[in-house]
Amino acid sequence: MSEPQSYSRLQIALHWLIAVLIVVAWFTGEGAGEAMKVVEKGGVAGFVPHVALGLSILALVVIRILVRLSRGAPAAPGAPGSLGVKAADWGHRLIYLLMVAVPLGGASVFFLGLEVGEVHALAANVLMLVVLGHAGLALYHQYVLKDGLLRRMMKAE
Numbered sequence: 001m002s003e004p005q006s007y008s009r010l011q012i013a014l015h016w017l018i019a020v021l022i023v024v025a026w027f028t029g030e031g032a033g034e035a036m037k038v039v040e041k042g043g044v045a046g047f048v049p050h051v052a053l054g055l056s057i058l059a060l061v062v063i064r065i066l067v068r069l070s071r072g073a074p075a076a077p078g079a080p081g082s083l084g085v086k087a088a089d090w091g092h093r094l095i096y097l098l099m100v101a102v103p104l105g106g107a108s109v110f111f112l113g114l115e116v117g118e119v120h121a122l123a124a125n126v127l128m129l130v131v132l133g134h135a136g137l138a139l140y141h142q143y144v145l146k147d148g149l150l151r152r153m154m155k156a157e
Ligand code: HEM
Pocket: 015, 018, 019, 020, 022, 023, 068, 073, 074, 075, 076, 077, 088, 092, 095, 096, 099, 131, 134, 135, 136, 138, 139, 149, 150, 151, 152, 153
């Protein structure tokens, strides 16, 4: 895969838009079990924001993955092949996997009636934890190692 020197404007916009939507979706997912009981009785209003957010996230993540596959991304900082670079690459793959799996799990509950609500909630919590670690590491790079990593996700060069 090609390795551009920076993220494109589209990649940066998708990163922050999806990040905000995921955090909001996580908070609106609280109490989703209760809302699902209402859905079973025929009411959907309480569930609409969470479902709309989840489907938007899924669509944006699919676009993001297609852009990532066609354009590539700058190499993680550090010696190529080093443990840190491998960990960053696998960490990002895990986030992509969870960003697809979590909304798909939610959609299976809502549209197909599959009883995977607990798996969906658990995977969403794992995604939040991984993302917190991801954000913490980004801040560590920016403010402790001072290698300007965060700038790569703020401005297309
Ligand atoms: C729900 C929230 C978030 C998600 C799902 C997310 C996801 C991702 C993913 C998948 C990548 C890899 C991009 C690629 O190379 O293909 C990435 C990169 C990055 N993210 Fe996030 N992110 C989130 C929040 C944040 C936050 C809060 C920060 C900063 C505090 C941050 C900073 C960065 C930086 C600096 C990169 C670029 C790393 C590099 O250049 O190697 N992200 N993010």
